Amino acid sequence: MLDEIRNKFEHALEERLMNLVGTENQGLNDMIRYHFGWHDPEAQRGKRLRPIIHLLASMALGKTFKDGINPAIALEIFHNFTLVHDDIQDKGQFRQGRPALWTTKYGFEQAINTGDFLAYSAFAILNQDINTFEDHQQTQLNRAFTVAGLDVMRGQYLDMLYELEDIISLEQYLEMIRHKTSRLFSLAFEMAGLISTVPVETLSLLRAVGTNIGIAFQIQDDYLGIWGNSNITGKSTSTDIMTKKKTYPIILGLNSVPEITELWKNKTPLNDETIRAITRHLTDSGIHERTLSAARKYKEKALSDFYNIFKVDTPWRYTLYEVLETMIR
DSSP, rough: OOOHHHHHHHHHHHHHHHHHOOSOOOOHHHHHHHHHTOSSSTTTOOOOOOHHHHHHHHHHTOOOOHHHHHHEEEEEEEHHHHHHHHHHTOOOOTTTEEEGGGTTTTTHHHHHHHHHHHHHHHHHHHHTGGGOOOOOOHHHHHHHHHHHHHHHHHHHHHEEETTTSSOOHHHHHHHHHHHSHHHHHHHHHHHHHHTEEEEEEEHHHHHHHHHHHHHHHHHHHHEEEEEEEEHHHHHSSSSHHHHTOHHHHHHHTTTTOHHHHHHSSOOOSSOOHHHHHHHHHHHHHHHHHHHHHHHHHHHHHHHHHHHHHHHSOHHHHHHHHHHHHOOOO
């Protein structure tokens, strides 16, 4: 069922977005197809987690795939706008196993413009076929989408600001990922509630499910960035430390292990010997276990609210549960 929904969504995403792009500007067409992985049948593509969650949540609340498709497409396009710009701001060289868009022949100026095009495309598609919903629902969707977008920009601001700080607190980090990483997961659930006209209390719980599963997802990603299996994750287990990226385990270490704080003072990029020493100190201090424990704690919070919302046993509820369950191991 999940593969069927994902494939159906992918087809709709490509068709709707490329119809909006048109064919008169071939370079723009090519850049968007390249970024999304539609330029090559063998190209790696994103997991489409956020729109899949939205669609499953919408159907579990009694709506149809058709009801949820516009918000789902808008959500994925907006997420990819943030990825295009994030790669430029972070100077990220690769995305989905291929050179990031800004590093290609088109350059970062055109990549910035492509990201902008995607941001506006998200709102355009959110407002296509507006007869699907009542006027007040469409207004609520636009308001929720706009507020979430502003929050993501605040999160990105904090992320770049904290890069300039020697040490930040765990509370500061959690505030940042609550805005940046988890906000679109929260929006996925919120929009499912809005199109299903759930009570205000239920809408609040839906947001909480997305917030907590998003935080758990990011903390687990931070764990994998140091202790993961590179052959499985495709991520280097040295890059986060080498570039002095402030992730959940690193922040724990900087605030509790003096040896790590001292090693962190070395010039970026950190050499292999320093990376090994920091990793050893993190592990010896039990920070790997504390990091996994935190991810699982937020996952449990998300699933607790999930059970209180989705009480009717349907295939969509079961599949949504499986997606949330497998996001954090």
